[in-house]
Amino acid sequence: MRIIRADKIKNLVSELCILANLNLRKDVLTKLKSSYSKEKNKRANQILFAIIQNAKIAREEGIAICQDTGMPVVFVGIGQEVFVSGDLKAAIMRGVGSGYKKGFLRGSVAKNPLKRGKPGYLPCVIHIDIVKGNKIKLTVLPKGFGCENKSALKMFKPTAGISEIKKFIVDTVKSAGPDACPPYIVGVGIGGTADYAGLLAKKALLRKLQAPSSLPVRQAGKLQANYKLEYDLLREINKLNIGPMGLGGKTTALAVNIETYPTHISGLPVAVNISCHALRSATGIL
Amino acid sequence: MVRLRSPSTLSEVEGLSFSFALYALSSTLSENYFKMIKLRVPSQLKQFDRLKTGDIVLLSGIIYTARDQAHKRLVEALKKHKKLPFDLKDQVIYYCGPSKTPKGKIIGSSGPTTASRMDEFTPVLLKAGIRGMIGKGSRSKEVIEAVKKYKAVYFLTYAGCGALLSKYVTKMKPVTYKDLGAEAIYRLEVKDFPLIVGIDSGGNNIYTIRNTQYAIPKNKQKKARF
Incomplete structure (x- = not known):
């Protein structure tokens, strides 16, 4: 059995939130670039160009790719040989909170779906899966609405x-x-x-x-x-x-x-x- | 108007600065289809009547952000004949809830949000005097009618390009509804903010006419209107 401290999970989630929101996924960027080369429509081309430039500016200057930094969705794959010392869910939530704060990301979550009110960072949506092995895999997907x-x-x-x-x-x-x-x-x-x-x-x-x-x-x-x-x-x-x-x-x-x-x-x-x-x-x- | 060559290879795209590149592409685009126009609001509001759907506009001046909850509040206040927190007359509303401002920056990521969610409130605000809206996506029939009636313009801007668009904002000041966080109303000063006319004051909708526009022979599209 391997022991993983909840704090470590918090730190990783925090980093992943910033990474996801500031750096466009490489495969997406590659796809955008190949579309830019293939697109014949000039206006479409211009817009694709702006999108590629946007990703570059976001990455280089540390600004969120899109102002809608989404409702964070966190996928957790926990190896069955792992023992988490501490509160796993609380650690993920704290990680999202600190990542969104550090990355100057937008709080887009309405606490009460009916009354709305001032939006915040939390809670996020968590999907937990038990898998083989002694590792934890964490994926953050900030989903714009x-x-x-x-x-x-x-x-x-x-x-x-x-x-x-x-x-x-x-x-x-x-x-x-x-x-x-x-x-x-x-x-x-x-x-x-x-x-x-x-x-x-x-x-x-x-x-x-x-x-x-x-x-x-x-x-x-x-x-x-x-x-x-x-x-x-x-x-x-x-x-x-x-x-x-x-x-x-x-x-x-x-x-x-x-x-x-x-x-x-x-x-x-x-x-x-x-x-x-x-x-x-x-x-x-x- | 400056005419520049459009970057054709990917290495060129990567190497160019964003404003230069946008300018270059805008100019090749307008050569063939549409005009690129620099406008200042509110001082050049009269020019709005002359904008045509599909034109590229570089907007400078003052705009106000407002999205769902701010719209709801503004319309509720208007219905109850309450005094509004700022004068809507002749203003341009930007459907945007910016992300937090990083240290040393003027504004965080600040792209447009989906305009159709504001459709039910827009005719009331147009009646109250707003002249322009900036957002992304299509609008309802009622909004198109109201845009025509009040001689306003609906602009599109680069959807999902909040980092890029933040570069065109030179000042940001919260105005009201601060309790709404990102949904509060901010007063933005912008310079050459890139827009595309989505619905002009004649009620022409870019999403219904774009196909026919592209079908116009190139030599006829070059006709300058300004």
């Missing part, structure tokens, strides 16, 4: 065809339109239960964005089906001509990431979690 507001869940019939599911996903992007800061990263969760599909959709956003050309479309196995679907959906979404800021162009989405899980014989939940172009997350291991 311009795009979170465009999330959707649909409980399909088990007999629903793939074209229906595709249509639902594309329609969700269509209804987000220009409002949620395109180009988007579309996270999709298929299977599980209603809540689990939602979690899968969010977890899908954590996966590295891959270039469509490198997708193993022709390989056999379970992954292959997902990749093929991702590839097809990305192409379809990029035909919508929404484009950066919704002003046209073929860069409507940078990637579609799909996660699947077994589900009940009577249903087929599909959740879509849209992320704006500023998809921010940071991971650390203790």
Whole structure:
């Protein structure tokens, strides 16, 4: 058994909050740059350029990439051989609080969802998972709500065809339109239960964005089906001509990431979690 | 107007300073489609009538931030005929809740928030005298009608580019509703703040006309209006 002090967790979470909000993920930046080279629409090009410049300024000058530093979502994978000395959840909360304060990030959490009032940093959303091993993996995903507001869940019939599911996903992007800061990263969760599909959709956003050309479309196995679907959906979404800021162009989405899980014989939940172009997350291991 | 070459390779993009690069791209863009106009508010408000949807505007002067809760309060105050904390007449409202100001900076990250959430309040504020709004995304029919009626303009600005936009703010002062934190109303002084006209005073909406605009032959698009 390995003992990890709660303080260490707090410090790491604090660092991750700042890292995520100030440094755009490398895979996202790479994708933005390749989209910039490929985009023919001049206005779209100009906007992509501004987005790339924005990431640079944020990184170099220590300003948050976006003023909406999100509702922090923390994913914790605890190795089953780890013993946490101290209060784990309190440590994560304290970490978020101190990271958001140190990074001059925005307090965007309304304590009472109905009465609203002055927003603060806390609480964050925590997902805890027990995994093998003797380490703790922490991931902070500050999720802005311009795009979170465009999330959707649909409980399909088990007999629903793939074209229906595709249509639902594309329609969700269509209804987000220009409002949620395109180009988007579309996270999709298929299977599980209603809540689990939602979690899968969010977890899908954590996966590295891959270039469509490198997708193993022709390989056999379970992954292959997902990749093929991702590839097809990305192409379809990029035909919508929404484009950066919704002003046209073929860069409507940078990637579609799909996660699947077994589900009940009577249903087929599909959740879509849209992320704006500023998809921010940071991971650390203790 | 300064005409500069558009950066074409990625290394060029990385190496350029943001203002130079935006300027360069703006100018190539306006060569083909739209005008780039420098405007000062509130002194040049009259020019608002001449702005056309799709034009690029570099705005200087005074703007006020306000988002959901501030809108709710302003409209409630207007409905009860209470005195407002500041005069709305001829003002430009920026839908923005900036992040905290880092040491040595004027303002933190300060990009636009989704404008459609303000739709239900906007016609009332337009009636009360505001002339401009800055945000991101589409607006409702009622807002477009009200923009037309009150000869106002809805601007778009670079969504999700709060760090970049913070560079165009030269002064920041809290005005009212300080209990709302980031949602309070701040008075911002801006210089050459980059905007795109989303709905002009004629009620033309960029999201419905953009496709037809791009279909206009290039030689006809060059026609200067200013």
